[in-house]
Structure formats: structure tokens, C-alpha cells
Amino acid sequence: MPLNEAERAYAREYQARWRAEHPERALANRQRWAAEHPNYERQWRADHPLSEAARARKRETTRRWRKQYPEKAAKNWRQFKETWNPPDLKQRQRGYATKWRTLHLQAAHEAQQRYVQAHPEKIREKRLRRVARERGTASESINPQAIYDRDGGRCHICGKKVPRRKASLDHLIPRAFNGPHLAINVRIVHRSCNFKRRHLGPAQLLLL
Numbered sequence: 001m002p003l004n005e006a007e008r009a010y011a012r013e014y015q016a017r018w019r020a021e022h023p024e025r026a027l028a029n030r031q032r033w034a035a036e037h038p039n040y041e042r043q044w045r046a047d048h049p050l051s052e053a054a055r056a057r058k059r060e061t062t063r064r065w066r067k068q069y070p071e072k073a074a075k076n077w078r079q080f081k082e083t084w085n086p087p088d089l090k091q092r093q094r095g096y097a098t099k100w101r102t103l104h105l106q107a108a109h110e111a112q113q114r115y116v117q118a119h120p121e122k123i124r125e126k127r128l129r130r131v132a133r134e135r136g137t138a139s140e141s142i143n144p145q146a147i148y149d150r151d152g153g154r155c156h157i158c159g160k161k162v163p164r165r166k167a168s169l170d171h172l173i174p175r176a177f178n179g180p181h182l183a184i185n186v187r188i189v190h191r192s193c194n195f196k197r198r199h200l201g202p203a204q205l206l207l208l
């Protein structure tokens with residue numbers, strides 16, 4: 001026989017009292033039950049969608065909480081980023097980024113400009129790899145610092161030490177001759193040496 005309203009209220013109160021008196025056991029029960037029903041909460045939320053107003057209230061509460069507890073919020077966010085790892089994560093992130101850019105055209109443009117100014121070498125590499133793709137030549141992302149360390153910071157044309165700010169990457173098989181943009185095909189050179197040699201010169205001899 002189903003309980004009537006008064007009996008249900010009594011049961012609820014009784015349980016609440018029991019939980020207050022046995023907090024550890026109550027927590028353990030709750031966790032065990034959640035482990036046995038992993039999808040229950042998600043399913044319940046899917047079956048009981050919030051109204052637009054309720055969602056807005058919730059967003060506002062969350063926003064205020066984050067402002068009040070910035071450390072806790074940062075920690076939660078870190079944990080979330082570490083654990084939330086769906087198989088299509090990259091695709092989703094690209095989707096969010098695209099959506100954000102369409103909603104914030106001006107800010108997106110400014111961010112892009114800042115990025116271009118802060119990372120000229122990345123922009124150059126991007127262009128380089130695009131051209132390589134179009135020509136059907138192999139390419140990979142190259143970290144100039146790694147090449148600098150590999151070559152001992154020495155210019156492969158004149159053999160002298162290259163200060164980091166005067167260094168540039170030279171393609172042994174020039175890109176003009178479909179040389180691949182791969183770590184094995186680049187050497188550290190003085191920008192000035194690279195410029196003097198252009199795409200012809202002694203580098204080809206090193207390959208023999």
C-alpha cells in the first residue's frame with residue numbers, strides 16, 4: 001500500500017535525522033548507491049530539463065560562487081580538464097572556439113593579431129607547411145630551439161657560433177627544389193649567411 005502524504009513526510013524526516021546522526025554511513029551509502037547507478041543522475045537531469053530562467057539563475061549562482069572562491073574554482077576547473085576527456089574532445093573544442101569567434105568578432109581579430117605578433121616563427125612555419133602540403137612535400141612541426149641545441153648553436157655555412165637572435169633555419173635541400181620541412185633537412189645558420197647563399201650553394205655538398 002502506498003504511503004500517504006503525512007507518512008511520506010514522516011519517513012523523509014526520519015531519514016534526514018538518521019543521516020544527521022550517522023553522517024559517515026550516510027555518505028558511504030550515497031556513494032555506494034551512486035557507484036551502482038552511474039547514469040542515474042545524468043538520466044534524471046536529461047528527463048527534467050531546467051527552464052531557461054532556472055538555467056540563468058543557476059549560471060548566476062555559479063558565477064557568484066566562482067568569484068567568491070577563486071582558488072576552489074580554479075582547482076575544480078583543473079580537475080575537470082584532467083578528467084573530462086571524451087573521444088571527440090579536439091573536435092568539440094574546435095567547435096566551441098569557432099562559435100566564440102563568430103560571437104566575438106572584434107576580440108577574436110585582436111587575439112589573432114596579438115598571436116601573430118608574439119609568434120612570427122609559428123606563422124612562418126604555418127605558411128611553409130601549407131605550401132609543402134600543396135606541393136605534396138613532407139613537413140613536420142619544428143621547434144627552432146631544439147634544432148639550435150642539436151646543431152650546437154653553430155652555423156652550418158660559416159661554422160661560427162650563432163647568437164640565438166641571429167639564428168635562422170636553412171633547408172639543406174632548398175624548398176625551391178621541393179626540400180621537405182623536416183628536422184633532418186634543416187640546419188641552424190646565420191640569417192646573413194642564409195641570405196647570401198639564397199637557395200643555391202654549398203649546402204647541397206653536405207648531403208653527399
Ligand SMILES: [Zn+2]
Nearest residue numbers: 155158190193
Ligand atoms: Zn654563418
